Amino acid sequence: MIRKDYIQRYLDELAKMLVKTNHFKQNNEPEKANNQLDEFGFDFLKINLNELILLPKEVITNHLTAHHQFEFIHFIILEDLLFHKYLLDPTNLNLKNCTLEVLNYLVKNDKDYSIERVNRLNQLCQ
Numbered sequence: 001m002i003r004k005d006y007i008q009r010y011l012d013e014l015a016k017m018l019v020k021t022n023h024f025k026q027n028n029e030p031e032k033a034n035n036q037l038d039e040f041g042f043d044f045l046k047i048n049l050n051e052l053i054l055l056p057k058e059v060i061t062n063h064l065t066a067h068h069q070f071e072f073i074h075f076i077i078l079e080d081l082l083f084h085k086y087l088l089d090p091t092n093l094n095l096k097n098c099t100l101e102v103l104n105y106l107v108k109n110d111k112d113y114s115i116e117r118v119n120r121l122n123q124l125c126q
Helices: 004-026 030-045 049-054 057-067 072-088 093-109 115-125
Strands: none
Touching: 004 030, 004 072, 030 049, 030 072, 049 057, 049 072, 049 093, 057 072, 057 093, 072 093, 072 115, 093 115
């Protein structure tokens, strides 16, 4: 179980990284934005996002819980990372499927309703 002070640190660092990512996107530097997302995934979640994207969607959530000891907060952070990667490369079908799989996991397992999550699902399903 992750201690609460680590959860706040994860979320603070995620917010800082997303600000940098958005700055790179606005400056038309998608490679740098993508690198920021990948580095955060490796540094804070200890996963390679590009390898995760290549897994069959049916095994993603089981793989993360079994091999990386993911807890619910990890999936929330991963969803943000994957969705922002998707915004950088909306034609990547593997990335889209992986993002959808994580979003569906969160919808199914979260007790709280998230309009942002529903909007992201709708955007991905278009």
